[in-house]
Amino acid sequence: MRVRIFDNAKLDLVEGYRFYEEQATGVGQYFLDSIYADIDSLMLYAGIHPIKFAHFHWLLAKRFPYAIYYTYDVDVASVYAILDCRQHPQKIENRLLQEQARRWK
Numbered sequence: 001m002r003v004r005i006f007d008n009a010k011l012d013l014v015e016g017y018r019f020y021e022e023q024a025t026g027v028g029q030y031f032l033d034s035i036y037a038d039i040d041s042l043m044l045y046a047g048i049h050p051i052k053f054a055h056f057h058w059l060l061a062k063r064f065p066y067a068i069y070y071t072y073d074v075d076v077a078s079v080y081a082i083l084d085c086r087q088h089p090q091k092i093e094n095r096l097l098q099e100q101a102r103r104w105k
Contacts, residue, residue, distance in 0.1 A: 001043045005079040008099065009068075012082040016066065034063040039079060042070065046077035053096045056080065069096055 013032060021028030038061050052058035056069040069081040080099040083092055 001046060001075055001077065003039060003042045003046075003077045003079065005039065006099075006103075009079045009082050016064070016082065016084070020064075031064055035061055035066060035068070035082060038062060038068060042068075042077040042079075046070070047072040053093045054100050056096055056100075060085070067092075069099075 013035060016031055016035070017028040019028075020031040038059060042059070047057065049057040049059045052067075052069070055071055057072060059068040059070065060066075061068065065085045067083055067085050068079055069083065070077050070079045072078075080103070081095055083095065085092075
């Protein structure tokens with residue numbers, strides 16, 4: 001199983017890193033390490049998570065209030081967004097609809 005992370009999801013990681021690094025030095029790196037461990041788990045468990053919005057599976061991060069939104073095909077899990085769960089649900093849904101429109105034109 002391969003895991004592919006799209007650029008917008010990488011930007012979400014950078015944003016999360018900056019936020020947590022501003023809180024305390026080193027927490028941003030801990031955030032990245034934790035989220036990447038969750039993403040790595042997709043190599044084994046892709047497809048078992050519930051579908052939350054549109055066609056996106058929803059993996060809740062273990063250590064931070066973030067969710068990883070991905071799609072699953074036969075041998076590839078594609079990560080489209082890594083979003084803070086403390087946002088308004090409509091904002092999250094709008095972002096995922098944008099990702100869907102961008103990828104499935």
